[in-house]
Amino acid sequence: MNTPALKDWPLWEVFVRSKQGLEHKHCGSLHAADAAQALHMARDVYTRRQEGVSIWVVPSVAITASNPDDKGELFDPAADKIYRHPTFYEIPEEVGHM
Amino acid sequence: MYTQAMDIPDDSGKKLAAVSNATSEQEAAFEARIDADGRIEPQDWMPEAYRKTLVRQISQHAHSEIVGMLPEGNWISRAPSLKRKAILIAKVQDEGGHGLYLYSAAETLGTSRDQMLEGLHSGKAKYSSIFNYPTLNWADVGVIGWLVDGAAIMNQVPLCRCSYGPYARAMVRVCKEESFHQRQGYEALLVMMKGTDEQRAMVQDAVNRYWWKCLAMFGPPDADSPHSAQGMRWGIKRISNDDLRQKFIDATVPQAKVLGVTLPDPDLKWNEARGHYDYGQIDWAEFWNTVEGNGPCNKERLATRVKAHNDGQWVRDAAQAYARKQKERALKEAA
């Protein structure tokens, strides 16, 4: 008979720092009983070829995500603020790099 | 990894909760994004058929990685040297990892690991039929790396551009790891070909047994793949079964020549006008017979898989009991 699989092992999101000095980057998720096991499994699943020097695991339920339906409301207001970019400003050539 | 036709019907995806009807606006936004070759992410609205197709394809793909560990796993204890053994363990472990990336990607579509494993263990879900053939000798391990992983790579590279973000990202990771799989297999065969006549005969025999099955891995001819067009339209499938098969043949013929083996197809010859190799008839009756569960190893593979899962139950239970205990202890200490 089949036994239940992983019903009660929660999902974790895995973030890996590929190299000292760089940020941790989301690289995937996995099921584990607790944080220590999640770290252990993340090591085996996501860093078999020295892809990382540090791992974070976060319970997936702890992540609050923005709603895709709010995309316009959240991000569109930035679209017409071109003066936030350096290229908006004209500086005489003789000034050189600024 | 290993894919076959990703349009083999099975039951996965049927259990997904029905999602409320789309507004025409949502539908239009989805279509527009697909048309613009954009990516769909888990939180985005998507048609139910798109979701179901992906659940079926990604879970079949994951199952294939997991079951794919078995034929080669049989040779870990019998590898001819410590070096080959270490390589084979690393390769098989990679396949397990590929399965895990893919199960996670499928879970973002609203299915659960439990549902998928239940589908696999009950025989309802499909996996690549190539694993329902036996590995009779060490040369089979080399041939699996060279041809089976080689065919898988052909299939998977275009999936890195799949319209569904989590699947495409999992594929990028998988593809980075696959090239070692193919190279180690080919190299193991090169070593055997430099050996005795008996060793060369073993390689040729393994190629003879696996060649046609590898061609079938790309799935039925385009004319018989009704779902393919929809998959192409949705950006899930990027290259047709027949085109992938042709690419694989064209790439493999010169490799076979360097290796010094004959591909077992009398009709295999260069067609100057087409700029491709012509090839003979694939035995589709045999393919479907194996898909339907009647291949030489279907029962054995499934039984091994279910046994491994059940034998691991106490480990999963213990991990959970330990986690619960730790949590309770932490709560007590805080109180």
Ligand SMILES: [Fe+2]
């Ligand atoms: Fe794989």
Ligand SMILES: [Fe+2]
């Ligand atoms: Fe592989």
